Amino acid sequence: MSVLVTGGAGYIGAHVVRLLQQQGTEVVVVDNLSTGQASRIGGAPLVELDIAGDGAEDVLVQTMKDYKVTSVIHFAAQKQVGESVARPMFYYQQNIGGMANVISAMEKSGARDLVFSSSAATYGMPPVAVVEEDVDMKPINPYGETKLIGEWMGRDAAKAWGLRFAGLRYFNVAGAGWDDLGDPAILNLIPMVLDRV
Ligand SMILES: NC(=O)c1ccc[n+]([C@@H]2O[C@H](COP(=O)([O-])OP(=O)(O)OC[C@H]3O[C@@H](n4cnc5c(N)ncnc54)[C@H](O)[C@@H]3O)[C@@H](O)[C@H]2O)c1
Structure with missing residues (x-):
C-alpha cells in the first residue's frame, strides 16, 4: 500500500513527500523533473x-x-499564469492531458483516493475580500481554467466510477518547512513584492 505523489520533486510536492516519509508511509514519485529536482x-x-x-x-x-x-x-502541472496566457494549448495539453491520464490510470489500477492540487486561480477576481469555498469560480486565465476543469474531471470520475476526490484551492505558497526544500522559482511573490517597493 503506497501513495503516489505526482510532481513530488517540486516545491510543494517535496514537502508532502517528506511528511509522508516521516509518518512511515510508502511513497512513490512520478515527475518529469521539468522544474523539480530528484x-x-x-x-x-x-x-x-x-x-x-x-x-x-x-x-x-x-x-x-x-x-x-x-x-x-496530484501536483504535477505547469503553473505560470503569464506563460499560460501566451501558450494556452501547452497548458491544456499538460494540465488537463496529464490529469486525464492520472485519473484513467487510477480507474484501471484500482487506486481510489485522489487529492488534487487545484488553485485559488479558479476564483478569478472574486467580488469579496474573504473568499469562501462557495464563491463563484470564474478563472481569468488559462492556468486557472485548467485547474477548474481538473476539478470537474475529478467530480465526474467520482460520479462515474467512485473516485474519492478532493481539490485544494490554495493561494500563493511561501516559505519552506526545511531549508533544503525552499522554492527554487521566484515567479510569483518576489516580483510582486519588488513592484511595491
Ligand atoms: N506554488 C503555489 O503557490 C501554488 C498555489 C496553488 C496551487 N499550486 C499548484 O500546486 C502544484 C505544485 O506547485 P509547485 O509550486 O510545487 O510547482 P513546481 O513547479 O515546483 O512543482 C511541479 C512539479 O511537477 C513536475 N511536473 C510538471 N509537469 C509535469 C508533467 N507533465 N509530468 C510529470 N511531472 C511534471 C515538475 O518537474 C515539478 O517537480 C501545481 O499543480 C500548482 O499549480 C501551486
Whole structure:
C-alpha cells in the first residue's frame, strides 16, 4: 500500500513527500523533473515520466500496480499564469492531458483516493475580500481554467466510477518547512513584492 505523489520533486510536492516519509508511509514519485529536482525526494522511488506524454497512462497504470498504490496526490502541472496566457494549448495539453491520464490510470489500477492540487486561480477576481469555498469560480486565465476543469474531471470520475476526490484551492505558497526544500522559482511573490517597493 503506497501513495503516489505526482510532481513530488517540486516545491510543494517535496514537502508532502517528506511528511509522508516521516509518518512511515510508502511513497512513490512520478515527475518529469521539468522544474523539480530528484534530490528533493529523500530516496523515494522516482518514475521519470511526462504524465501528459504519449503512452503515459500505461506507465502510470503499471507504476500504480507495481507499488500497490491506493492514493494519489496530484501536483504535477505547469503553473505560470503569464506563460499560460501566451501558450494556452501547452497548458491544456499538460494540465488537463496529464490529469486525464492520472485519473484513467487510477480507474484501471484500482487506486481510489485522489487529492488534487487545484488553485485559488479558479476564483478569478472574486467580488469579496474573504473568499469562501462557495464563491463563484470564474478563472481569468488559462492556468486557472485548467485547474477548474481538473476539478470537474475529478467530480465526474467520482460520479462515474467512485473516485474519492478532493481539490485544494490554495493561494500563493511561501516559505519552506526545511531549508533544503525552499522554492527554487521566484515567479510569483518576489516580483510582486519588488513592484511595491
Ligand atoms: N506554488 C503555489 O503557490 C501554488 C498555489 C496553488 C496551487 N499550486 C499548484 O500546486 C502544484 C505544485 O506547485 P509547485 O509550486 O510545487 O510547482 P513546481 O513547479 O515546483 O512543482 C511541479 C512539479 O511537477 C513536475 N511536473 C510538471 N509537469 C509535469 C508533467 N507533465 N509530468 C510529470 N511531472 C511534471 C515538475 O518537474 C515539478 O517537480 C501545481 O499543480 C500548482 O499549480 C501551486
